[in-house]
Amino acid sequence: MVDTVTRTSRTVIAGTLYRGHEGMWSWVLHRITGIAIYFFLLVHVLDTATLRISPEVYNGVLGAYKTPIMGIGEAGLVGAIVFHALNGLRIILVDATKWGTRYQRQMFYVVLGLWTLLMIGFLPRHLINVFTGGAE
Amino acid sequence: MRRLKLERLGWIFMRVSGFFLIALIFTHLIVNVMQDGGVHAIDFAFVAGKLANPLWQWFDVTLLWLALIHGTNGMRVVIEDYVYRINLKRFLLGGLAVSTAVLIVLGTLVIFTLDPCPTDAAANLLPSFCTAG
Numbered sequence: 001m002v003d004t005v006t007r008t009s010r011t012v013i014a015g016t017l018y019r020g021h022e023g024m025w026s027w028v029l030h031r032i033t034g035i036a037i038y039f040f041l042l043v044h045v046l047d048t049a050t051l052r053i054s055p056e057v058y059n060g061v062l063g064a065y066k067t068p069i070m071g072i073g074e075a076g077l078v079g080a081i082v083f084h085a086l087n088g089l090r091i092i093l094v095d096a097t098k099w100g101t102r103y104q105r106q107m108f109y110v111v112l113g114l115w116t117l118l119m120i121g122f123l124p125r126h127l128i129n130v131f132t133g134g135a136e
Numbered sequence: 137m138r139r140l141k142l143e144r145l146g147w148i149f150m151r152v153s154g155f156f157l158i159a160l161i162f163t164h165l166i167v168n169v170m171q172d173g174g175v176h177a178i179d180f181a182f183v184a185g186k187l188a189n190p191l192w193q194w195f196d197v198t199l200l201w202l203a204l205i206h207g208t209n210g211m212r213v214v215i216e217d218y219v220y221r222i223n224l225k226r227f228l229l230g231g232l233a234v235s236t237a238v239l240i241v242l243g244t245l246v247i248f249t250l251d252p253c254p255t256d257a258a259a260n261l262l263p264s265f266c267t268a269g
Protein backbone atom coordinates (compact mmCIF):
# COMPACT_ATOMS: atom_id res chain seq x y z
CA MET A 1 0.00 0.00 0.00
CA VAL A 2 2.68 2.47 1.01
CA ASP A 3 4.57 1.49 -2.11
CA THR A 4 1.72 2.14 -4.48
CA VAL A 5 0.86 5.37 -2.72
CA THR A 6 4.25 6.90 -3.34
CA ARG A 7 4.72 5.73 -6.89
CA THR A 8 3.16 8.41 -9.10
CA SER A 9 3.70 12.11 -8.86
CA ARG A 10 -0.01 12.67 -8.35
CA THR A 11 -0.23 10.36 -5.39
CA VAL A 12 2.97 11.59 -3.80
CA ILE A 13 1.05 14.75 -3.09
CA ALA A 14 -1.90 12.71 -1.90
CA GLY A 15 0.21 10.17 -0.01
CA THR A 16 1.54 12.46 2.66
CA LEU A 17 -1.86 13.98 3.29
CA TYR A 18 -4.35 11.18 3.12
CA ARG A 19 -2.51 8.01 4.13
CA GLY A 20 -3.55 6.10 7.24
CA HIS A 21 -6.81 5.89 9.19
CA GLU A 22 -9.70 7.97 7.85
CA GLY A 23 -7.49 9.32 5.11
CA MET A 24 -6.70 5.87 3.79
CA TRP A 25 -10.29 4.63 3.93
CA SER A 26 -11.54 7.70 2.14
CA TRP A 27 -8.87 7.14 -0.52
CA VAL A 28 -9.78 3.46 -1.01
CA LEU A 29 -13.50 4.25 -1.20
CA HIS A 30 -12.89 7.14 -3.56
CA ARG A 31 -10.92 4.89 -5.89
CA ILE A 32 -13.41 2.00 -5.83
CA THR A 33 -16.43 4.26 -6.39
CA GLY A 34 -14.63 6.10 -9.22
CA ILE A 35 -13.86 2.83 -11.01
CA ALA A 36 -17.42 1.54 -10.54
CA ILE A 37 -18.93 4.74 -11.91
CA TYR A 38 -16.60 4.61 -14.91
CA PHE A 39 -17.80 1.13 -15.89
CA PHE A 40 -21.41 2.13 -15.36
CA LEU A 41 -20.93 5.16 -17.62
CA LEU A 42 -19.46 2.95 -20.34
CA VAL A 43 -22.62 0.83 -20.44
CA HIS A 44 -24.85 3.85 -19.89
CA VAL A 45 -23.67 5.68 -23.03
CA LEU A 46 -24.29 2.48 -25.01
CA ASP A 47 -27.82 1.97 -23.66
CA THR A 48 -28.61 5.62 -24.38
CA ALA A 49 -27.27 5.15 -27.92
CA THR A 50 -30.05 2.63 -28.64
CA LEU A 51 -32.34 5.70 -28.79
CA ARG A 52 -30.93 6.10 -32.27
CA ILE A 53 -32.01 2.61 -33.39
CA SER A 54 -35.74 2.88 -32.68
CA PRO A 55 -38.20 3.73 -29.89
CA GLU A 56 -39.09 0.03 -29.55
CA VAL A 57 -35.48 -1.03 -29.03
CA TYR A 58 -34.77 1.76 -26.52
CA ASN A 59 -37.91 0.99 -24.50
CA GLY A 60 -37.00 -2.69 -24.57
CA VAL A 61 -33.48 -2.05 -23.29
CA LEU A 62 -34.77 0.25 -20.57
CA GLY A 63 -37.35 -2.38 -19.64
CA ALA A 64 -34.41 -4.51 -18.54
CA TYR A 65 -33.51 -1.78 -16.02
CA LYS A 66 -36.95 -1.74 -14.50
CA THR A 67 -36.54 -4.88 -12.40
CA PRO A 68 -36.07 -5.01 -8.62
CA ILE A 69 -32.50 -6.31 -9.00
CA MET A 70 -31.52 -3.42 -11.26
CA GLY A 71 -33.36 -1.08 -8.92
CA ILE A 72 -31.10 -2.19 -6.08
CA GLY A 73 -28.12 -1.79 -8.38
CA GLU A 74 -29.23 1.78 -9.07
CA ALA A 75 -29.43 2.42 -5.35
CA GLY A 76 -25.82 1.21 -5.09
CA LEU A 77 -24.78 3.40 -8.01
CA VAL A 78 -26.38 6.48 -6.48
CA GLY A 79 -24.71 5.67 -3.16
CA ALA A 80 -21.35 5.43 -4.93
CA ILE A 81 -21.85 8.66 -6.89
CA VAL A 82 -22.97 10.61 -3.81
CA PHE A 83 -19.94 9.42 -1.84
CA HIS A 84 -17.50 10.11 -4.69
CA ALA A 85 -18.97 13.59 -5.21
CA LEU A 86 -18.94 14.61 -1.53
CA ASN A 87 -15.50 13.14 -0.88
CA GLY A 88 -14.24 14.70 -4.12
CA LEU A 89 -15.36 18.06 -2.80
CA ARG A 90 -13.48 17.31 0.42
CA ILE A 91 -10.30 16.52 -1.55
CA ILE A 92 -10.70 19.78 -3.47
CA LEU A 93 -11.03 21.73 -0.20
CA VAL A 94 -8.04 19.97 1.35
CA ASP A 95 -5.89 20.91 -1.64
CA ALA A 96 -7.23 24.39 -2.35
CA THR A 97 -7.61 25.98 1.08
CA LYS A 98 -5.16 26.86 3.84
CA TRP A 99 -7.27 25.21 6.53
CA GLY A 100 -8.25 22.11 4.52
CA THR A 101 -5.39 19.87 5.67
CA ARG A 102 -6.05 20.62 9.32
CA TYR A 103 -9.70 19.68 9.11
CA GLN A 104 -9.51 16.84 6.58
CA ARG A 105 -10.48 14.26 9.23
CA GLN A 106 -13.47 16.27 10.45
CA MET A 107 -14.50 16.83 6.86
CA PHE A 108 -14.48 13.06 6.28
CA TYR A 109 -17.05 12.68 9.04
CA VAL A 110 -19.08 15.50 7.49
CA VAL A 111 -18.96 13.58 4.20
CA LEU A 112 -20.25 10.43 5.92
CA GLY A 113 -22.98 12.42 7.70
CA LEU A 114 -24.17 14.19 4.55
CA TRP A 115 -24.04 10.90 2.64
CA THR A 116 -26.30 9.27 5.26
CA LEU A 117 -28.77 12.17 5.15
CA LEU A 118 -28.96 12.23 1.35
CA MET A 119 -29.41 8.46 1.17
CA ILE A 120 -32.17 8.61 3.81
CA GLY A 121 -33.90 11.15 1.57
CA PHE A 122 -33.33 9.15 -1.61
CA LEU A 123 -33.72 5.47 -0.72
CA PRO A 124 -37.35 5.27 0.48
CA ARG A 125 -38.62 7.17 -2.55
CA HIS A 126 -36.50 5.17 -4.97
CA LEU A 127 -37.30 1.77 -3.44
CA ILE A 128 -41.03 2.53 -3.36
CA ASN A 129 -40.82 3.39 -7.08
CA VAL A 130 -38.85 0.25 -7.82
CA PHE A 131 -41.11 -2.16 -5.98
CA THR A 132 -44.51 -0.62 -6.76
CA GLY A 133 -43.93 1.33 -10.00
CA GLY A 134 -44.80 0.32 -13.60
CA ALA A 135 -45.72 -3.12 -14.83
CA GLU A 136 -42.50 -4.28 -16.51
CA MET B 137 9.77 18.07 -17.03
CA ARG B 138 7.14 18.02 -19.75
CA ARG B 139 5.68 14.87 -18.29
CA LEU B 140 5.42 16.53 -14.89
CA LYS B 141 3.67 19.56 -16.31
CA LEU B 142 1.09 17.33 -18.02
CA GLU B 143 0.56 15.42 -14.79
CA ARG B 144 -0.02 18.71 -12.97
CA LEU B 145 -2.57 19.77 -15.61
CA GLY B 146 -4.39 16.46 -15.18
CA TRP B 147 -4.41 17.01 -11.43
CA ILE B 148 -5.99 20.44 -11.81
CA PHE B 149 -8.46 19.13 -14.39
CA MET B 150 -9.68 16.42 -11.97
CA ARG B 151 -10.56 19.10 -9.43
CA VAL B 152 -12.16 21.60 -11.80
CA SER B 153 -14.19 18.96 -13.68
CA GLY B 154 -15.19 17.31 -10.38
CA PHE B 155 -16.58 20.60 -9.14
CA PHE B 156 -18.78 21.07 -12.21
CA LEU B 157 -19.74 17.39 -12.35
CA ILE B 158 -21.40 17.68 -8.95
CA ALA B 159 -24.00 20.13 -10.29
CA LEU B 160 -24.39 18.26 -13.59
CA ILE B 161 -24.80 14.78 -12.14
CA PHE B 162 -27.07 15.78 -9.26
CA THR B 163 -29.34 17.61 -11.74
CA HIS B 164 -29.25 14.58 -14.07
CA LEU B 165 -30.24 12.24 -11.24
CA ILE B 166 -32.95 14.53 -9.87
CA VAL B 167 -34.54 14.97 -13.30
CA ASN B 168 -34.31 11.30 -14.34
CA VAL B 169 -34.53 9.30 -11.13
CA MET B 170 -36.43 11.52 -8.69
CA GLN B 171 -39.20 12.58 -11.08
CA ASP B 172 -42.71 11.19 -10.53
CA GLY B 173 -42.54 7.47 -11.09
CA GLY B 174 -38.74 7.43 -11.04
CA VAL B 175 -36.98 5.20 -13.54
CA HIS B 176 -40.33 3.66 -14.53
CA ALA B 177 -41.31 6.91 -16.22
CA ILE B 178 -38.26 6.89 -18.53
CA ASP B 179 -38.99 5.86 -22.12
CA PHE B 180 -38.31 7.06 -25.65
CA ALA B 181 -41.04 9.70 -25.47
CA PHE B 182 -39.62 11.17 -22.25
CA VAL B 183 -36.02 11.29 -23.47
CA ALA B 184 -36.81 12.46 -27.03
CA GLY B 185 -38.95 15.21 -25.49
CA LYS B 186 -35.99 16.32 -23.38
CA LEU B 187 -33.45 16.15 -26.19
CA ALA B 188 -35.68 18.22 -28.52
CA ASN B 189 -34.64 21.12 -26.27
CA PRO B 190 -31.19 22.58 -27.12
CA LEU B 191 -30.67 23.36 -23.44
CA TRP B 192 -30.80 19.67 -22.55
CA GLN B 193 -28.65 18.84 -25.58
CA TRP B 194 -25.86 21.10 -24.38
CA PHE B 195 -26.33 19.97 -20.79
CA ASP B 196 -25.96 16.31 -21.80
CA VAL B 197 -22.96 16.94 -24.05
CA THR B 198 -21.15 18.81 -21.29
CA LEU B 199 -21.92 16.00 -18.85
CA LEU B 200 -20.79 13.38 -21.37
CA TRP B 201 -17.44 15.02 -22.13
CA LEU B 202 -16.54 16.05 -18.59
CA ALA B 203 -17.55 12.72 -17.00
CA LEU B 204 -15.74 10.65 -19.62
CA ILE B 205 -12.52 12.66 -19.61
CA HIS B 206 -12.51 12.83 -15.80
CA GLY B 207 -13.25 9.12 -15.49
CA THR B 208 -10.68 8.20 -18.13
CA ASN B 209 -7.92 10.25 -16.54
CA GLY B 210 -8.82 8.67 -13.21
CA MET B 211 -8.65 5.16 -14.70
CA ARG B 212 -5.28 6.03 -16.26
CA VAL B 213 -3.92 6.90 -12.82
CA VAL B 214 -5.29 3.65 -11.40
CA ILE B 215 -3.73 1.59 -14.20
CA GLU B 216 -0.38 3.34 -13.78
CA ASP B 217 -0.51 2.63 -10.05
CA TYR B 218 -1.06 -1.12 -10.36
CA VAL B 219 0.23 -2.36 -13.72
CA TYR B 220 3.99 -2.60 -14.22
CA ARG B 221 4.34 -5.03 -17.11
CA ILE B 222 4.98 -2.58 -19.89
CA ASN B 223 3.11 -4.46 -22.63
CA LEU B 224 0.03 -5.03 -20.51
CA LYS B 225 0.10 -1.41 -19.44
CA ARG B 226 0.33 -0.18 -23.04
CA PHE B 227 -2.52 -2.50 -23.99
CA LEU B 228 -4.78 -1.27 -21.17
CA LEU B 229 -4.00 2.41 -21.71
CA GLY B 230 -4.55 2.03 -25.46
CA GLY B 231 -7.88 0.27 -24.91
CA LEU B 232 -8.91 2.99 -22.47
CA ALA B 233 -8.09 5.75 -24.95
CA VAL B 234 -9.90 4.04 -27.83
CA SER B 235 -13.05 3.25 -25.86
CA THR B 236 -13.25 6.79 -24.53
CA ALA B 237 -12.85 8.27 -28.01
CA VAL B 238 -15.56 5.95 -29.37
CA LEU B 239 -17.97 6.76 -26.53
CA ILE B 240 -17.46 10.52 -26.86
CA VAL B 241 -18.13 10.46 -30.60
CA LEU B 242 -21.07 8.07 -30.29
CA GLY B 243 -22.67 9.93 -27.37
CA THR B 244 -22.27 13.32 -29.05
CA LEU B 245 -23.80 12.05 -32.29
CA VAL B 246 -26.75 10.50 -30.45
CA ILE B 247 -27.50 13.75 -28.64
CA PHE B 248 -27.39 15.96 -31.73
CA THR B 249 -28.82 13.66 -34.41
CA LEU B 250 -31.73 12.08 -32.55
CA ASP B 251 -34.99 12.42 -34.49
CA PRO B 252 -37.73 12.75 -31.83
CA CYS B 253 -40.45 11.79 -34.33
CA PRO B 254 -39.24 8.90 -36.54
CA THR B 255 -41.96 8.39 -39.14
CA ASP B 256 -41.97 4.59 -39.03
CA ALA B 257 -42.65 4.33 -35.29
CA ALA B 258 -45.99 3.88 -33.53
CA ALA B 259 -47.37 7.27 -32.46
CA ASN B 260 -48.01 6.15 -28.89
CA LEU B 261 -44.26 5.66 -28.36
CA LEU B 262 -43.40 9.24 -29.37
CA PRO B 263 -43.44 12.58 -27.56
CA SER B 264 -46.88 14.20 -27.69
CA PHE B 265 -45.67 17.11 -29.87
CA CYS B 266 -45.09 14.69 -32.76
CA THR B 267 -48.82 14.24 -33.34
CA ALA B 268 -50.04 17.64 -32.16
CA GLY B 269 -50.93 20.01 -35.03
Ligand code: HEM
Binds near residue numbers: 035086153161207209
Ligand atom coordinates in the same frame (compact mmCIF):
# COMPACT_ATOMS: atom_id res chain seq x y z
C1 HEM C 1 -19.70 13.91 -8.92
C2 HEM C 1 -18.68 14.69 -9.16
C3 HEM C 1 -17.25 14.22 -9.02
C4 HEM C 1 -16.31 14.79 -8.21
C5 HEM C 1 -16.47 15.98 -7.26
C6 HEM C 1 -15.08 14.04 -8.41
C7 HEM C 1 -13.87 14.34 -7.80
C8 HEM C 1 -12.70 13.66 -8.00
C9 HEM C 1 -11.39 14.11 -7.58
C10 HEM C 1 -11.09 15.42 -6.86
C11 HEM C 1 -10.50 13.14 -7.94
C12 HEM C 1 -8.98 13.17 -7.76
C13 HEM C 1 -8.55 12.38 -6.58
C14 HEM C 1 -7.04 12.50 -6.38
O1 HEM C 1 -6.35 13.11 -7.21
O2 HEM C 1 -6.58 11.95 -5.39
C15 HEM C 1 -11.24 12.07 -8.57
C16 HEM C 1 -10.70 10.87 -9.03
C17 HEM C 1 -11.38 9.93 -9.79
N1 HEM C 1 -12.68 10.04 -10.27
FE1 HEM C 1 -13.98 11.52 -9.79
N2 HEM C 1 -15.30 13.02 -9.31
C18 HEM C 1 -16.62 13.10 -9.73
C19 HEM C 1 -17.23 12.28 -10.66
C20 HEM C 1 -16.65 11.15 -11.26
C21 HEM C 1 -17.26 10.33 -12.31
C22 HEM C 1 -18.62 10.59 -12.96
C23 HEM C 1 -16.38 9.31 -12.59
C24 HEM C 1 -16.49 8.18 -13.59
C25 HEM C 1 -16.87 8.33 -14.81
C26 HEM C 1 -15.22 9.48 -11.72
C27 HEM C 1 -14.12 8.65 -11.70
C28 HEM C 1 -12.96 8.90 -11.01
C29 HEM C 1 -11.81 8.03 -10.99
C30 HEM C 1 -11.70 6.66 -11.70
C31 HEM C 1 -10.82 8.68 -10.22
C32 HEM C 1 -9.40 8.15 -9.90
C33 HEM C 1 -9.39 7.57 -8.52
C34 HEM C 1 -8.00 7.39 -7.95
O3 HEM C 1 -7.01 7.82 -8.54
O4 HEM C 1 -7.92 6.78 -6.88
N3 HEM C 1 -15.42 10.61 -10.94
N4 HEM C 1 -12.58 12.41 -8.62
Ligand code: HEM
Binds near residue numbers: 169
Ligand atom coordinates in the same frame (compact mmCIF):
# COMPACT_ATOMS: atom_id res chain seq x y z
C1 HEM D 1 -29.63 5.31 -12.27
C2 HEM D 1 -29.28 6.51 -12.55
C3 HEM D 1 -29.40 7.13 -13.95
C4 HEM D 1 -30.48 7.15 -14.78
C5 HEM D 1 -31.86 6.56 -14.56
C6 HEM D 1 -30.06 7.87 -15.98
C7 HEM D 1 -30.87 8.10 -17.10
C8 HEM D 1 -30.47 8.69 -18.26
C9 HEM D 1 -31.32 8.98 -19.39
C10 HEM D 1 -32.82 8.72 -19.44
C11 HEM D 1 -30.57 9.54 -20.38
C12 HEM D 1 -31.04 10.03 -21.75
C13 HEM D 1 -30.82 11.50 -21.97
C14 HEM D 1 -31.38 12.40 -20.88
O1 HEM D 1 -32.38 12.04 -20.24
O2 HEM D 1 -30.80 13.48 -20.66
C15 HEM D 1 -29.21 9.61 -19.88
C16 HEM D 1 -28.13 10.10 -20.56
C17 HEM D 1 -26.86 10.29 -20.03
N1 HEM D 1 -26.47 10.00 -18.71
FE1 HEM D 1 -27.61 9.14 -17.31
N2 HEM D 1 -28.74 8.25 -15.83
C18 HEM D 1 -28.31 7.82 -14.61
C19 HEM D 1 -27.06 8.01 -14.07
C20 HEM D 1 -26.01 8.65 -14.70
C21 HEM D 1 -24.72 8.91 -14.12
C22 HEM D 1 -24.29 8.50 -12.70
C23 HEM D 1 -23.97 9.58 -15.07
C24 HEM D 1 -22.55 10.12 -14.97
C25 HEM D 1 -21.54 9.44 -14.63
C26 HEM D 1 -24.79 9.70 -16.25
C27 HEM D 1 -24.38 10.28 -17.44
C28 HEM D 1 -25.14 10.37 -18.59
C29 HEM D 1 -24.66 10.89 -19.86
C30 HEM D 1 -23.23 11.38 -20.15
C31 HEM D 1 -25.74 10.84 -20.76
C32 HEM D 1 -25.71 11.23 -22.25
C33 HEM D 1 -25.42 9.98 -23.06
C34 HEM D 1 -25.23 10.22 -24.53
O3 HEM D 1 -24.47 11.14 -24.92
O4 HEM D 1 -25.77 9.48 -25.35
N3 HEM D 1 -26.02 9.14 -15.99
N4 HEM D 1 -29.17 9.09 -18.58
